[in-house]
Amino acid sequence: MDIFINKIITLLREKIPLPAETIERLLEAPPDIKMGDYAFPCFSIAKQLGKDPKKIATELSQKLIPDDTVIYINALGPYLNFHISKPLLFRTVLEEITDKGAFYGNSDVGKGKTILIDYSSPNIAKHLAVHHLRSAVIGNAIYNLHKALGYTCIGINHLGDWGTQFGQLIVALKKWGSDYVTASPENSHKQDSTKKEKLTVSKLNELYVRFHKEAKVNNALEDQAREWFKKLEGGDKEAKDTWQSFKEISLIEFERVYKRLGIRFDSYAGESFYNEMLDDTLRRIKDSGLTEISDEALIVNLDKYNMPPCLLRKKDEASLYATRDICAAEYRKREYNFDKMIYVVGSEQRLHFRQFFKVLEEMGYEWVHDCTHVDFGLVKFKQGKMSTREGKVILLEDLLEESCRIAGEIIAEKHPDLENKQEVAESVGIGAIIFSELCTKRVKDVLFDWDVILNFDGETGPYVQYTHARLCSVLRKYGDQVPTDANYDLLKEDDELVIIKQLECFPHTLLRAAYNYEPSILSNHLLDLCSTFNRYYQHHRILTDKKELRKARILLVHSIKQVIRNGLGILGLKSPEKM
RNA sequence: GCGCCCGUAGCUCAACUGGAUAGAGUAGUGGACUUCGAAUCCAAUGGUUGCAGGUUCAAGUCCUGCCGGGCGUACCA
Numbered sequence: 001m002d003i004f005i006n007k008i009i010t011l012l013r014e015k016i017p018l019p020a021e022t023i024e025r026l027l028e029a030p031p032d033i034k035m036g037d038y039a040f041p042c043f044s045i046a047k048q049l050g051k052d053p054k055k056i057a058t059e060l061s062q063k064l065i066p067d068d069t070v071i072y073i074n075a076l077g078p079y080l081n082f083h084i085s086k087p088l089l090f091r092t093v094l095e096e097i098t099d100k101g102a103f104y105g106n107s108d109v110g111k112g113k114t115i116l117i118d119y120s121s122p123n124i125a126k127h128l129a130v131h132h133l134r135s136a137v138i139g140n141a142i143y144n145l146h147k148a149l150g151y152t153c154i155g156i157n158h159l160g161d162w163g164t165q166f167g168q169l170i171v172a173l174k175k176w177g178s179d180y181v182t183a184s185p186e187n188s189h190k191q192d193s194t195k196k197e198k199l200t201v202s203k204l205n206e207l208y209v210r211f212h213k214e215a216k217v218n219n220a221l222e223d224q225a226r227e228w229f230k231k232l233e234g235g236d237k238e239a240k241d242t243w244q245s246f247k248e249i250s251l252i253e254f255e256r257v258y259k260r261l262g263i264r265f266d267s268y269a270g271e272s273f274y275n276e277m278l279d280d281t282l283r284r285i286k287d288s289g290l291t292e293i294s295d296e297a298l299i300v301n302l303d304k305y306n307m308p309p310c311l312l313r314k315k316d317e318a319s320l321y322a323t324r325d326i327c328a329a330e331y332r333k334r335e336y337n338f339d340k341m342i343y344v345v346g347s348e349q350r351l352h353f354r355q356f357f358k359v360l361e362e363m364g365y366e367w368v369h370d371c372t373h374v375d376f377g378l379v380k381f382k383q384g385k386m387s388t389r390e391g392k393v394i395l396l397e398d399l400l401e402e403s404c405r406i407a408g409e410i411i412a413e414k415h416p417d418l419e420n421k422q423e424v425a426e427s428v429g430i431g432a433i434i435f436s437e438l439c440t441k442r443v444k445d446v447l448f449d450w451d452v453i454l455n456f457d458g459e460t461g462p463y464v465q466y467t468h469a470r471l472c473s474v475l476r477k478y479g480d481q482v483p484t485d486a487n488y489d490l491l492k493e494d495d496e497l498v499i500i501k502q503l504e505c506f507p508h509t510l511l512r513a514a515y516n517y518e519p520s521i522l523s524n525h526l527l528d529l530c531s532t533f534n535r536y537y538q539h540h541r542i543l544t545d546k547k548e549l550r551k552a553r554i555l556l557v558h559s560i561k562q563v564i565r566n567g568l569g570i571l572g573l574k575s576p577e578k579m
Numbered sequence: 580g581c582g583c584c585c586g587u588a589g590c591u592c593a594a595c596u597g598g599a600u601a602g603a604g605u606a607g608u609g610g611a612c613u614u615c616g617a618a619u620c621c622a623a624u625g626g627u628u629g630c631a632g633g634u635u636c637a638a639g640u641c642c643u644g645c646c647g648g649g650c651g652u653a654c655c656a
Contacts, residue, residue, distance in 0.1 A: 041599090043636060163656065296654090299654090320653095320656090352651090414617095440592060445648095447591085449591095458604045460604090465618085524603095534620065539620085
């Protein structure tokens with residue numbers, strides 16, 4: 001808390017020649033709460049003065065005079081430890097949480113700033129599978145984090161709705177899909193459509209798999225696909241209508257899953273959205289004198305940055321991923337004038353981002369330095385990497401369904417008379433999945449394992465939700481209005497102090513999590529808080545007979561509940577009151 | 580080959596800008612529900628932080644070199 005830190009800085013500045021910011025930077029928390037609340041390591045000042053750090057600590061501990069805020073100062077080796085008034089600490093933190101409620105932890109550091117977050121961005125005409133989960137869930141958490149910090153957030157789902165694969169699908173549909181009726185408006189009113197099967201994402205998947213299987217033995221197929229994609233780019237009506245139906249079918253499925261996950265977007269402007277603008281972008285790149293022709297393809301040579309070239313146009317004149325990303329970046333800057341733009345995309349695309357960021361830089365766009373690739377590790381399977389082309393995937397909807405089913409089973413066993421079982425099972429089942437994606441650092445590759453992801457014990461989403469439900473239960477039993485004031489002298493258990501410190505640093509945790517684009521910092525903080533509370537709960541009675549103590553503890557319980565709820569909300573989990 | 584990333588307990592992971600004794604979960608073992616929710620808690624067990632150097636008062640954290648793994652490396656995204 002600022003009042004304590006400022007007090008310590010004021011005290012120290014009277015005796016040592018360091019600016020306030022330096023002192024603040026050096027201040028840290030001792031490893032054990034018994035050692036003190038804040039520690040000032042004397043190494044750097046010792047070096048400056050050419051003296052022994054231990055001696056300095058001792059001398060300072062004698063010279064500094066404690067008061068009502070900082071009540072005791074002692075030296076421990078080369079560290080100067082400050083002990084603050086505990087009742088004042090409890091009062092400050094608990095009153096702030098009570099005061100701010102659902103907004104505790106929020107700040108205005110992002111006020112007036114706009115951040116664009118590009119996340120999820122699946123390819124259409126394919127099912128959402130478990131490996132699509134990471135980007136969506138991480139991106140959503142980062143969105144919520146920044147929103148809490150006052151940023152204006154724009155969530156963009158940069159749909160993969162353009163590219164040669166749609167040429168492939170059109171060929172496949174024409175060749176083997178005559179039994180299907182597509183969903184586009186032109187076809188839906190046709191009388192004979194009832195006889196035909198409705199095209200679905202599953203059917204498209206089958207066609208996609210079949211195409212790649214047959215293309216191995218029939219070279220002509222790839223050529224036809226390229227031709228159809230060129231027609232699509234050229235605005236051919238048949239190609240366009242067919243593609244449009246692919247997109248509509250896909251979005252129905254996507255939105256169903258996003259809704260279940262509690263994820264939303266401000267824009268669905270995908271790759272196709274930029275078609276009309278591509279030529280202008282290409283012209284600007286050319287005008288910057290960056291391009292050259294190599295093997296009939298248009299490229300930007302990046303040799304001097306020790307990178308392979310960035311391909312902008314294939315020899316068949318079709319555009320490429322990088323072209324569309326550069327174009328999209330230009331458009332987004334024009335349209336939103338963002339202060340930051342982040343791409344939540346797997347780390348296998350690192351080179352791609354380095355390349356196209358470099359092209360933007362070479363084009364003279366200073367704002368490229370506000371763009372960040374927030375990467376994350378691969379989802380791996382026991383059988384190896386997942387491949388849509390071979391049709392081997394675990395569908396996201398199947399995973400969600402299974403998780404909710406298990407949550408339902410556990411509820412049926414433990415609390416058969418819980419009123420809204422279905423709804424709670426959904427919250428817990430989905431929560432387990434989301435949390436498991438957010439509790440380790442992004443860079444780590446993750447091995448998909450049904451047993452691990454569907455385990456609800458230990459460091460999991462359900463554990464945090466359970467703790468929340470338990471806190472709610474205590475508050476229900478208490479019955480009365482939660483007190484707004486209490487005798488803070490009575491809170492003197494070690495765990496109460498640990499808890500209050502964890503509650504205290506929640507706002508700082510949000511800042512760190514946002515700054516590092518790392519939701520796991522928040523999820524780990526919540527796990528720590530829950531763990532401390534559950535231990536405390538086991539050993540101390542909240543609803544004790546002693547009235548004043550009970551009041552103080554209830555206030556503490558209420559604050560823990562509030563912080564867990566706020567934190568889970570940011571991560572994208574619901575906080576059921578009973579489960 | 581080259582580039583980027585990662586190596587911490589059997590397994591999965593923590594450790595804020597380098598700081599005091601490297602912490603959890605999980606599996607296995609033993610224990611705690613007539614008291615506020617046992618999806619919980621407690622105990623014991625589990626480590627030369629891949630290896631070798633270097634920088635520093637201080638290295639899991641920074642630098643160099645090895646070893647091991649992942650990803651990428653021109654017309655997929």
